[in-house]
Amino acid sequence: MSSIDREGVAQRSLLEFGSKRLTALCRAAGEPQSFAEYLELFEDMLRSWGNRRIGATPLYPSQVADDEAPYEFAIAVSEGAPELQFYVDPLGKAGTLRSNMRVARGLLERLAAARGVPLARLRLVEDLFFPRDPQPPFALWIGASAAAGRPIKLKAYLNPQVRGAQTSVEVVAEALRRLGFQRAWERLRGALCSPGRAHHDELAILSLDLSNAESARAKVYIRHHHATASELATIAAITGEHSPDQVLEFYSLLSGGRGPFTRKPPITEHTFMDADKTCPSATTLEFPIGGYVDTDATARRRVLELLKTVGLPALTYDKALHALALRPLAEGRGIHAHVTLRRDHGSPRVGVYFASEAYLPRTRGVAESTPPSASYQGP
Numbered sequence: 001m002s003s004i005d006r007e008g009v010a011q012r013s014l015l016e017f018g019s020k021r022l023t024a025l026c027r028a029a030g031e032p033q034s035f036a037e038y039l040e041l042f043e044d045m046l047r048s049w050g051n052r053r054i055g056a057t058p059l060y061p062s063q064v065a066d067d068e069a070p071y072e073f074a075i076a077v078s079e080g081a082p083e084l085q086f087y088v089d090p091l092g093k094a095g096t097l098r099s100n101m102r103v104a105r106g107l108l109e110r111l112a113a114a115r116g117v118p119l120a121r122l123r124l125v126e127d128l129f130f131p132r133d134p135q136p137p138f139a140l141w142i143g144a145s146a147a148a149g150r151p152i153k154l155k156a157y158l159n160p161q162v163r164g165a166q167t168s169v170e171v172v173a174e175a176l177r178r179l180g181f182q183r184a185w186e187r188l189r190g191a192l193c194s195p196g197r198a199h200h201d202e203l204a205i206l207s208l209d210l211s212n213a214e215s216a217r218a219k220v221y222i223r224h225h226h227a228t229a230s231e232l233a234t235i236a237a238i239t240g241e242h243s244p245d246q247v248l249e250f251y252s253l254l255s256g257g258r259g260p261f262t263r264k265p266p267i268t269e270h271t272f273m274d275a276d277k278t279c280p281s282a283t284t285l286e287f288p289i290g291g292y293v294d295t296d297a298t299a300r301r302r303v304l305e306l307l308k309t310v311g312l313p314a315l316t317y318d319k320a321l322h323a324l325a326l327r328p329l330a331e332g333r334g335i336h337a338h339v340t341l342r343r344d345h346g347s348p349r350v351g352v353y354f355a356s357e358a359y360l361p362r363t364r365g366v367a368e369s370t371p372p373s374a375s376y377q378g379p
Contacts, residue, residue, distance in 0.1 A: 004327040006056075009358065013051040018071050019043055021324060021356045022086060025073055028319040029082045030148055038084065038146040045111075045142060046071065048091045048103050054358050063137045064089040066290050066337045069358035075320045076145075076340075077307065078349040082316045083147040085351070087157070089138065101130060101139035108142065108156065108210075117154055118212045125175040129158040129206075137161065143207070154210040160203040168203040172220060175206060179218050180275035187279040188270055191238045192222070200225040204267070217281075218272040227266060228259035232285070235268055239283045241343045247285060250341050253306050254287045264291035269340070284342035290333060290355070296321075297329040299336035303352060306339065310348040317352055324354050334360060 009017065022042050026035035049070055052059060058068045064087050065072035074085040090107055092099025112119050129140075141157035158175075160168040169189075176185040192201050205221035224232060233247035242250075251266060252258050259266075267286035274281050293299045300321060307314045325335055340351040 003331060004357065006360075009326075010054050010056050012054055014049045014054055014070060014358065015043065015046050015051060017054060017358055018046060018069070018356060022073060022084075024323040025075065025084055025320055025354075028323040029075065029084055029316065034148055035084065035146060038144065038152055041144055041152060042071075042086055042088070045088045045090065045107060045144070048107070058359055060091060060095045062089040064141050065355045067334060067355040067357055067359045069356050072337065072353060072355060073324070074351055074353040075317060076349055076351040077312050077316050078344070079312075079347050081148045081150075082320075083145050085143060085145045085353075087141055087143040089141050097134040097136065097139045098132075101134055104140035104142060105130065108140075111154065112210075115154075117210050119210060120212065121179065121208050121216065121218075122156055122210065124178045125158070125208075128171050128175055129162050131163055134159070134162045135164050156208045156210060158206045158208070160206055172203050172206055176218065176220075176272060179272070181218065181272040183278050184272055184274075184280050185220075187238060188220070191235050202265070215273065219284075220270045220272070220280075221286075222268050222270070223265040224261075224268065225265045226260045226262055228261070229255075230258065232266060232268060236283045236285060238279050239270075239281070241282060241346070242285065242341075249309065250285050250306065251287055253309065254289050254302050254339055255292045256302075261292075264288035267338075269342075282342060284340050286338055286340045288337065289339050290335075290337045293333050293336070295330050295333050296325070296335045299333065300329055303336070303339060303350075306341070307350060310341065310350065312348055312350055317350075320352070321354075324356075326357060 019039065019042065022039060026039065061068040062070040064070060070089040070091065072087045076083040090100060090104040092103040108119065111117050138159050143155040143157060145153045160172045163171060173185060176182060202223040202225060203220065204223045207219045209216040229248045229251040232251060233244040236242045236247050237244065248258065255261065269284035269286055270280040271282040272280055289299050289302065303317060304314050307317060334357050335354055337355050338353040342349050
């Protein structure tokens with residue numbers, strides 16, 4: 001494999017480049033024709049970017065991917081068929097958070113009408129997350145997942161800091177109250193403000209499954225600035241599906257140590273699904289592996305070791321990685337972004353998130369700055 005042609009990439013459109021990257025991922029996961037509808041959906045959701053050229057630097061740097069492109073891709077490996085995922089940051093004409101939010105909301109309304117996507121759960125909280133003057137880091141992202149023999153699923157990704165970092169706790173608490181998960185949220189909140197914490201917690205994302213099914217989820221993504229693996233094990237313990245040793249093993253395998261993690265913050269994702277539960281239904285472990293390796297070859301070795309440890313096959317992940325790569329893995333880093341681990345009824349599920357490398361990520365080798373004012377310091 002030759003080195004990536006940066007000048008050639010810069011001349012391509014974001015739509016064309018992203019579509020080819022997703023096509024490669026679909027080919028690695030199975031027959032491309034079985035994902036034809038999925039590919040069409042991606043192109044439809046990216047129409048707001050039109051035929052804009054990639055260029056050397058982003059016209060509008062998006063936070064949805066490590067390389068600041070407006071899309072990110074992922075593959076999830078479990079005992080069943082692999083699941084493909086993509087995430088899109090729609091662009092408004094003005095390239096502002098307000099115009100981006102307007103376009104993204106319009107896109108969701110159109111998808112709801114054309115595809116029968118239920119927005120009832122989003123309606124319950126939309127006044128919280130769609131203010132007139134949205135604040136960084138993002139407005140509204142839309143995600144889609146697909147697997148063989150299963151309908152496409154859509155998700156909305158909401159910004160808890162959209163009214164200002166200082167209000168993020170109140171916004172999330174009110175959203176989960178309206179969705180019926182107040183008791184479970186209070187249990188998680190208690191774990192976040194436990195005595196003796198040396199790290200800082202940032203409420204980063206609230207996602208909603210756009211579905212009326214009983215299994216529809218709300219998920220709270222929490223960045224843990226300067227945390228150690230042991231501190232993460234304490235937080236993950238509230239749902240019980242990960243043993244402390246398993247949490248330590250996950251973060252150690254992917255990072256090469258046990259922290260404190262001072263480059264990019266590790267994440268825990270907390271799923272709310274059952275209104276009768278007094279704690280979240282599940283916790284997903286997430287690690288930003290791209291910030292802790294020198295090359296994608298190193299990242300690959302660590303992911304393969306994780307898959308071996310949890311007893312999952314490596315072939316699907318490896319095929320996906322090599323289908324997406326535009327250069328030798330040992331040449332640098334930037335393809336691998338995050339790795340996740342969750343357990344469904346005890347069975348492991350590993351997700352690997354990829355940047356397209358439309359741009360070179362600016363965060364390479366840069367130590368994490370002081371945690372933002374959105375860091376959760378307790379009640």
